[in-house]
Amino acid sequence: MTRxxxxxxxxxxxxxxxxxxxxxxxxxxxxxxxxxxxVVAFFVRRRGVEARAVVVDxxxxxxxxxxxxxxxxxxxxxxxxxSVSTVEVGDLxxxxxxxxxxxxxxxxxxxxxxGGLLLAHTLDDQAETVLLxxxxxxxxxxxxxxxxxxxxxxRPFLTLRRSETERxxxxxxxxxxxxxxxxxxxxxxVRVRRELLPLLEDVLGxxxxxxxxxxxxxxxxxxxxxxxxxxxxxPTKGEIDDVESFGDLDRxxxxxxxxxxxxxxxxxxxxxxxxxxxxxxxLLNARGGTRIELPGxxxxxxxxxxxxxxxxx
Numbered sequence: 001m002t003r004x005x006x007x008x009x010x011x012x013x014x015x016x017x018x019x020x021x022x023x024x025x026x027x028x029x030x031x032x033x034x035x036x037x038x039v040v041a042f043f044v045r046r047r048g049v050e051a052r053a054v055v056v057d058x059x060x061x062x063x064x065x066x067x068x069x070x071x072x073x074x075x076x077x078x079x080x081x082x083s084v085s086t087v088e089v090g091d092l093x094x095x096x097x098x099x100x101x102x103x104x105x106x107x108x109x110x111x112x113x114x115g116g117l118l119l120a121h122t123l124d125d126q127a128e129t130v131l132l133x134x135x136x137x138x139x140x141x142x143x144x145x146x147x148x149x150x151x152x153x154x155r156p157f158l159t160l161r162r163s164e165t166e167r168x169x170x171x172x173x174x175x176x177x178x179x180x181x182x183x184x185x186x187x188x189x190v191r192v193r194r195e196l197l198p199l200l201e202d203v204l205g206x207x208x209x210x211x212x213x214x215x216x217x218x219x220x221x222x223x224x225x226x227x228x229x230x231x232x233x234x235p236t237k238g239e240i241d242d243v244e245s246f247g248d249l250d251r252x253x254x255x256x257x258x259x260x261x262x263x264x265x266x267x268x269x270x271x272x273x274x275x276x277x278x279x280x281x282x283l284l285n286a287r288g289g290t291r292i293e294l295p296g297x298x299x300x301x302x303x304x305x306x307x308x309x310x311x312x313x
Contacts, residue, residue: 071177
């Protein structure tokens with residue numbers, strides 16, 4: 001009997017808890033997703049798990065159809081049923097990368113239906129996400145990274161390195177595709193991957209990706225707890241009646257409550273900044289009639305001993 005490689009065994013242990021009937025594996029043809037497909041295929045062949053792969057062809061690069069077809073062919077050779085979904089990437093005004101991501105996830109969610117969607121993000125992807133969030137400087141949620149389970153999205157490989165997924169592919173005789181965009185330094189994430197992370201590893205003596213992954217896990221747990229506490233402190237009527245008693249809340253909770261109230265009133269979450277939240281907190285000591293303009297045509301007004309939110313569209 002051929003000895004099972006310890007890395008493949010580890011990958012199987014990571015994937016098994018995420019498998020449920022109807023699971024869909026998102027495959028791009030890269031090493032990460034092909035490695036995930038190879039591991040899921042084991043459970044399809046040996047355990048009779050109902051799962052399949054979907055390869056999304058964005059049609060943005062020459063030869064993309066051939067790359068997608070080859071990825072689907074390799075999945076099928078592993079025993080994992082696979083299909084190709086061709087999408088049209090629209091112009092969302094946020095750049096081609098974001099537009100392609102939106103089109104891809106729409107197609108994958110449509111294919112998965114109510115089933116789980118398995119994504120092949122690795123520890124390297126997590127580290128890049130944390131560093132990019134840290135640069136934005138927009139609080140704990142910016143650096144809490146990706147969750148292993150988020151609704152129907154499952155990321156079983158978040159503790160595996162990219163080099164390990166390449167090795168899994170090699171052990172299964174799979175040929176992965178190298179996306180030329182991964183070498184395009186015009187993308188910030190590529191520079192983080194190719195320049196910043198290697199520099200940090202060199203200067204700090206290694207282990208940076210693992211440390212960033214641990215940081216994301218710890219920050220996420222703290223942020224989840226604080227958000228749950230803030231939810232319990234958020235007035236159900238959507239306004240503050242007594243600023244004096246509200247001011248007695250710990251500031252970490254208070255700022256979260258302000259944000260929840262603003263969003264509930266109609267403020268645009270993506271445009272609501274920390275500066276807006278601090279301005280709202282300043283209403284505790286403001287005079288009556290003081291107004292704070294928020295994105296989304298929402299205004300917060302200090303009225304007597306309370307604060308009211310108004311939609312002024």
